[in-house]
Amino acid sequence: MYSIPTHSQLLEDAGFRIIRAVAIPSGDPSLYVFRFSVEARGGIKASVQITVQDDEVKSIEGLPPMYTFTDGKIVLTDTVPAPVKKKAMALQRISSQVSASALDQKFKEAAEVVKKAFDLGTAKLYMGKEKPRRYIGASHIGNDCIAYNSLCARGFPNDIETPRQTRIFQNGHTLEDFVVAQLKAGGLNISEVAEDGKQHEYTALGGHVVCHLDGIITGEKGFKAVLEVKSMNKKRFENFVLQGVALSDPHYYAQVQLCMYLSGMQYAVFVCYCKDNSDFSAEIVPYNKDVAIGLMQRAKEALEARTLKPKKDFYCQFCFKRSACQEAKTNSINTCAQCLHASAITTGEGKRWLCDVHSTEKQGDSLACPNFIAFNNGFI
Ligand code: SF4
Ligand code: SF4
Structure with a gap:
């Protein structure tokens, strides 16, 4: 029918x-x-x-x-x-609606507002909060430029980071805590702070050379090791796994060697976390006296330098002291540490400086007098 x-x-x-x-x-x-x-x-x-x-x-x-x-x-x-099919189809419908909306100028502008808020938030929360360090840190010493280490020791300003660079650094700190918490939960005996509640700190050459440890690992029979945690992207991580830290990241290798020299520990545990896929790896790095002595010699030369000794090579473009080195940039408030008349006192503690003009000891943060000449002025 x-x-x-x-x-x-x-x-x-x-x-x-x-x-x-x-x-x-x-x-x-x-x-x-x-x-x-x-x-x-x-x-x-x-x-x-x-x-x-x-x-x-x-x-x-x-x-x-x-x-x-x-x-x-x-x-x-x-x-x-x-x-499942229904859900997939519904998602497809939503997705096509969203992509159509995304083309709308209004939505693009609203997304820009969100992006700007993120950068602004980064700037407010993190940027410009830290004064430039006034010492040669273990994390600096891998840079073989004497000028760089002199500028660090004297507390010259870093170039201004972009919000993105700031987030990368902050993310690194957050990931270090994340890794250490899990290592501890996994049974490792790690001390992250000294008795005074601050990071473990060791110094040399009058306090002008400093290392801060991510932690100290203790084990059986009095075993103690420096703990250093780093996060890396996948490419760098794979290179580290393949070659080991001495070859893949000589900068980090120098850092742990100086930490061992200053702390007296014979081993470092270098733990690496991959930011791209949450993989991780670890290497036990033994102390190498020759390397450590060479690094201390580099620090001494930087502290004793009375003129800027720039190396000027390819890596200058990545250097955070570039403006201080090449454009004589100074801090908004100058102190004795940045003065050409000041030489580092490398005995005792306290990061002190000797003033040639007044023949007196000065703290690095003593405000500059009228005789101040910037160490990086480029005239000498
Ligand atoms: S800009 Fe180059 S020469 Fe100057 S401090 Fe940095 S690495 Fe050294
Ligand atoms: S000359 Fe003035 S600024 Fe320079 S080190 Fe002496 S007291 Fe400090």
Whole structure:
């Protein structure tokens, strides 16, 4: 029987919701064509055309892709469960709506506001909070430029970081804490602070050379080691795993060697965390006296220098003291440590300086007098 209800049943049996149905005259009394607007599972809409000839369904066209007509029935062909499919389709719909919206200028402007707020937040929370360090730190000593180490020892300003660079540094600190917490939970005996509640600190050459440790690991039979934690991107991490820290990151190798020299420990545990995939690795680094003595010699030369000794090479472009070195940039308030008349006192403690003009000892943060000449002035 050629009627719409007869053939709409075929669709309803397959779970379609009929929205609209029309019979289209074919001109041939034995041939009938019905067209249905339907909604299939997952909200998919389709226009299905059923052709009937001599009381028999000859073809069904326009079924959604996951349906087929077989053995006189419309059946689902895909094996994905309907709820999953529905969810995927709903997500697809949302995604297409969102991408259409994303093209809207208003939304682009709103996204810019969010981006600016992030940079502003970084600037407010972290940037310019730390005064430039006025010592040669273990993390600096890997730089073989004497000028760089002199500028660090004297507390010349760093170049201003971008918010992104600041976030990279902050992220590094956060990840160090994250790693140490897990090492401790995993059973390692780690002390992160000394008895005074501050980071373990060791100094030399009158306090002008300083190291701060991420922690001290203690083990059986009095074993003690410097703990150094670093986070790296995947490429660098893989290089470290392949070659070991001495070859992959000589800067970090110098850092742990100086830490061992200053602390008297014979080993360092270098733990590396991959920022890209949360992989990690560790290396036990033994103390190398020759390397450490060479680094101390470098620090001494930088402290004794009375003129800037720039090395000027390819790496200058990455140097945070570039403006102080090449453009004579100084702090907004000058102190004796930055004065050409001051020479480092490398005995005792306290990061003291000897003033040639007044023949007196000065603290590094003593405000400059009218005789002040900036160490990096470039005249001498
Ligand atoms: S800019 Fe170059 S020469 Fe100057 S301190 Fe930095 S690394 Fe040394
Ligand atoms: S000359 Fe003045 S600024 Fe320079 S070290 Fe002496 S007291 Fe300090």
